[in-house]
Amino acid sequence: MNESIVYLHKAENNTFVEASLFDQVTDEHLAMWSNEWVPVMKKHVGDLKLENAPEDSHWDWKKKLAEVGHLLSYQSFALICEGDLQGLMIVSNVRSAKIQEQFGKPIVYVEFVSTAPWNRVEINKPVKYRGAGRIFILAAIESSREMGYGGRVGLHSLPQAERFYESKCGFKRLGPESTHQNLCYFEMTSSQADLFCQNM
Amino acid sequence: MSAKRTMTLNLTDREMQVLEHLAAKKDLSKTGVMKLALRLLQTVDERIEPGKKLLVEDEAKNEKSELIFL
Numbered sequence: 537m538n539e540s541i542v543y544l545h546k547a548e549n550n551t552f553v554e555a556s557l558f559d560q561v562t563d564e565h566l567a568m569w570s571n572e573w574v575p576v577m578k579k580h581v582g583d584l585k586l587e588n589a590p591e592d593s594h595w596d597w598k599k600k601l602a603e604v605g606h607l608l609s610y611q612s613f614a615l616i617c618e619g620d621l622q623g624l625m626i627v628s629n630v631r632s633a634k635i636q637e638q639f640g641k642p643i644v645y646v647e648f649v650s651t652a653p654w655n656r657v658e659i660n661k662p663v664k665y666r667g668a669g670r671i672f673i674l675a676a677i678e679s680s681r682e683m684g685y686g687g688r689v690g691l692h693s694l695p696q697a698e699r700f701y702e703s704k705c706g707f708k709r710l711g712p713e714s715t716h717q718n719l720c721y722f723e724m725t726s727s728q729a730d731l732f733c734q735n736m
Numbered sequence: 737m738s739a740k741r742t743m744t745l746n747l748t749d750r751e752m753q754v755l756e757h758l759a760a761k762k763d764l765s766k767t768g769v770m771k772l773a774l775r776l777l778q779t780v781d782e783r784i785e786p787g788k789k790l791l792v793e794d795e796a797k798n799e800k801s802e803l804i805f806l
Contacts, residue, residue, distance in 0.1 A: 607782060609775040630776050641763045642772060684768040 537562070542674075544617050544665040553665075555617035557675055561605070561624060565614040566598050568621035576653040590658070591694040592650050597624055600648060604628075610647070613675050615668055623668040625649040627676050629683050631690065634710055635723050638688055643723070644680035646672075646691035669697075673705050674736055677729045687729030692719040706732050745770070 537560040543552040558565070581589045604610040609630045615623040631645040651668040654660045677687045692713065693701050698720055701707040707722035724732070747755065758769045784790060790803040 607775075607779055609779040630772065630779055638763075640761065683771075684764050686763065 540675075542615070542671050544615075544622065544667045544671070546665055547662045548664070553617060555615060555622065555665075555671075557671060558614045558616070559611060559675070559679075561597070561601055561612035561614045561626075565616075565621055565624070566601065568616075569597050569624065573621060573652055576659070580653060580659045590653075590656070591696055592648075595648060595650060597648075597650075600626060604647075611679060613672065615671060617665055621652060622655060622665055623649070623651040623672060625672045625675065627679060629679070629685070633688055633690065633723060634721065635708060635725060638725055641688060642683070642685050643688040643690045644676050644683065644685060646676055646689065649691075669700060670705070670736065673701075674733065677724070677733060680729070686726035687733075688724065688726055689729065690721065690723040692716045692721050694719065698722075 537558055540557045540559075542555050542557050544555045545551075546553045577590070577593050581593050601612060604626065605612060610626060610628050613623075613625040613627075614621060626647045626649075628645045628647050629642065631643055633639055633641045633643045649669070649672050652664075654664045655666070655668055657663055673689070676689045680687045680689055689707075691701065691707075698709075701722045702709050705724070706728045707724050708728070710721045710723060712718040712720050755766050755769055758764075759766045762769060762772070764772065780790060791800045792803050793800050
């Protein structure tokens with residue numbers, strides 16, 4: 537397991553603080569998710585109507601990791617800052633690109649990515665840390681480069697995150713796909729990945 | 737980075753031709769193609785159990801065909 541030093545923006549005092557990105561989610565990370573993250577999410581969801589709850593609030597990360605954690609085609613990431621879990625991500629690396637110019641070439645596909653509830657404006661205002669989403673996209677790009685995929689990345693976005701991927705990250709929107717609950721598919725070329733990394 | 741181990745792979749001319757073709761098509765090194773093949777095989781092998789099939793779907797023709805897997 538590798539640990540990379542990254543930086544998150546701490547809203548409380550408007551500073552950047554050091555964080556650690558691990559390229560493997562461990563039992564310790566899952567315990568942090570279960571003990572710290574889940575209770576906050578459950579409290580927020582409370583009596584909310586299903587359509588108003590965060591779209592990933594029902595995700596069970598222990599179950600997801602148990603299903604794919606042992607496979608070479610999946611990689612998991614955990615982001616830790618000031619002793620707390622700030623985000624989790626699972627990517628896969630056996631899918632093909634769909635954009636015409638890179639069609640059929642392998643990509644790193646973001647299967648699941650979530651930031652901690654206290655980093656979401658709809659749950660905790662002001663949020664505790666900003667920047668987790670961009671760090672995870674950077675991690676997916678780096679993983680793609682390490683695989684020899686040139687930074688190519690793809691994902692299906694939950695509706696609440698579409699603008700982030702298109703406007704903030706520079707993904708190309710390819711449209712909704714019926715095979716993925718009509719979620720919109722986004723993809724990044726090698727040159728778009730280079731541009732994203734330059735702007736980090 | 738995990739420790740890496742080296743192995744030698746002996747291929748026939750035909751196998752090497754296929755490997756070179758795939759490397760060019762997928763924009764990967766030959767090693768990258770072999771690693772991708774290993775990841776794919778493990779993933780599919782894990783999913784295929786008695787009673788399960790791997791299908792290829794042609795959306796345009798609305799056809800499905802079974803992909804035979806070892």
